[in-house]
Amino acid sequence: MRNPKEAAHKATGPILGHTQRGQCSKRLSILDAAAEVFCREGFAGASIDEIAVEACVSRQTIYNHYREKETLFTAVVEDVMNRTNSSLYSILATFPDKPDSLEDDLSAFAVRLTKNCLCNQDGKFLRKLVQSEGERYPQLFEGWRKHGPGKIGTALAALFARLSYGGALQMEDFDLAARQFLALVNADLQILTLFGESPTDEQLETAARNAVRTFLRAYSAPATNAPASQPPVKAVG
Amino acid sequence: MRNPKEAAHKATGPILGHTQRGQCSKRLSILDAAAEVFCREGFAGASIDEIAVEACVSRQTIYNHYREKETLFTAVVEDVMNRTNSSLYSILATFPDKPDSLEDDLSAFAVRLTKNCLCNQDGKFLRKLVQSEGERYPQLFEGWRKHGPGKIGTALAALFARLSYGGALQMEDFDLAARQFLALVNADLQILTLFGESPTDEQLETAARNAVRTFLRAYSAPATNAPASQPPVKAVG
DNA sequence: GTCAAATTAGACACTATTGTCTAAAACGTC
DNA sequence: GACGTTTTAGACAATAGTGTCTAATTTGAC
Structure with missing residues (x-):
């Protein structure tokens, strides 16, 4: 649509x-x-x-x-991928820079992400088609792997790095944390989306809140720890 | 196979x-x-x-x-589901009851789970087919939903409850924790499995270790919390 | 209104697939 | 070795889908 x-x-x-x-x-x-x-x-x-x-x-x-069915198919995939990518970037720009409440702001961010990228019609399309046709058209979905969840992962990692240096979070591997953040957000959602149901706004918010709380329990900097001593950034491989 | x-x-x-x-x-x-x-x-x-x-x-x-193609299809799905379910139950029986090292034991458990259920040929089959045909055959995969990831979730929740009452873990919502545990274990793996690659044993162990460390940082009881902070193992991707 | 381009319905050849049928062959059991 | 069952190869009709072609129609621009 x-x-x-x-x-x-x-x-x-x-x-x-x-x-x-x-x-x-x-x-x-x-x-x-x-x-x-x-x-x-x-x-x-x-x-x-x-x-x-x-x-x-x-x-x-x-x-x-x-010209033929396959041409149409690749055109559709590229179209959906482009739309999703641009939507993704505009959402990443809303990442809480100087968060008021880290839990609230991260939750709201996660909701935006799921609602407009991961759980909408395009997200469902990409998930299904990558799964079913990904092996048949590797070069077609290679872009998705790099610019879709790949890019979202590294972008999120960079944002987490900023929050870490700001003293709000404490973590060693930013990429890992980004993957885990996304995984936690999807934890409550994937069973719904697997069967084609679209989660309600309330479900999205609950899922985001649950994910962020666990994420922060694992990664928020201890209050006693001054933001002065931070681990060095590990090179991303 | x-x-x-x-x-x-x-x-x-x-x-x-x-x-x-x-x-x-x-x-x-x-x-x-x-x-x-x-x-x-x-x-x-x-x-x-x-x-x-x-x-x-x-x-x-x-x-x-x-008799016909559809009969064969449902027979195949039920066959794979049965095999996966029995494998699943035998693995759940190996959940660390009185863990020596919670991190090591939970990691080993997660590896068993991914290797024999989630990331093997049957796991891939179910993931792909549920995704692509789940909406067309709702009653067929309803069993998977209930006895597959549904059952594994509640079973895991019960096991986490036991660990909590034993004082090793601290959490309010056991079902949520179970879903998050599984999500974290899959965090590093789903990008691999999406493109049909089978993760190596080393990747499985790394993914499990990463997941368990984050899980324990979020959910281990305060008494055991102090020595829990360790650097994560290197990323899978 | 005219004209060129886009669109349409429909026929068409071609291929692939499903599911049936039959007669021959292979098999296991006795 | 004989016999009933299972399996096999192949032909077969029926159906569905792809991609082409054509002739008629509609559309937008002038």
Whole structure:
């Protein structure tokens, strides 16, 4: 789902959608529908006709824009990856720099992350498709590995490093802490998302709060420890 | 892969396999091959002929034993689920009751869990298939949800409760702690397993050690808290 | 209104797959 | 060695999907 307008179109059903959307953006319509169907059926199970119906477009139009099924598939993956990456970076920019309450601010950050990246439609798409088609298209998802969870991991690690030098956290391996932070946030969520359910806002907040509390119990600097003595940054390998 | 003998058969290739295995157990041969192919290709992408070749069996034999493709699929899922469940229970029985070193014993336990349940061929199969076909066959994987990670969670929670009452751990929500323990153990592993790679023993041990140290920093009882601060072992990725 | 480009429906050939059927072969048991 | 069962190879119809082609229609720009 690309934006609220299209969500509204989806809601009205395919009948009205025909002329509702400017014909200049059939490509977007196709990409959205294809993402939906590929996610639901997998690459092999998805049929071009099904995508055409869902996109309110003739099959031939799909073949005009994207030469063949595989071309369409890679286009969809790259589209979703780009959207997710940009969303990811804008969220990373909201990381609590000088936190008022570390627990509250980290929790809110974790909620933003899960709600807009990890647990939304795009996140579900990437999770499913990387899992089912990742081995078949290694170079296609290599970008996801590097710029998706890979990048989020190193970015988070850098942010944790800043908090450590500021004296709020105490840890030796920032990358490890970042991976564990993400793992803890997902701990309560993955069972829900595995079955396609979208967690409610309340569930997201509970999961984030639980994760952050445990994370801080493990990594918050002891109150007695002055922020003066900090371990040196270990080179990231 | 059902047992070492069959692994040997696989290694010799399909040519000799024909008569090598007693014909009484064609069913097992079919189940193994079907698991392999379903896991690799997904339900829609897997073809009966492909399974037949991999099982060194004629297509008709498959239809004799399992009426249709979907019957075979559910049989495979139930077979893998049963195997995983029994393996799971035997591993849960090895949970450190009266631990000598909590860190060492919990780490060793986590390694057993990942090596024999979560990261082996069956674990990969279930993860992939639950993800890709879980929404299509909800009742089929409902058992997995309850008796797989659901059961492992509650079982672990009970074991953590015992350790807590024994004074080794301190926590309020045992179920939450169990989910977080599993999440932490998977933190370093899921990126590897997502792309089909099997973690080495060394990676498994490192991941377990990292997880357990963070877990204990968050949850070990205050008395034993002092000597718990150690540098983490180096990262897996 | 005109025109070029985009879109459409539908037919089409081609391939792959499912599931059935049959007759021959292999097997295990006696 | 004989017999009933299992397995096998192959042909087979039926179905579904991919990708192409064409001719008609719609669209947007002028």
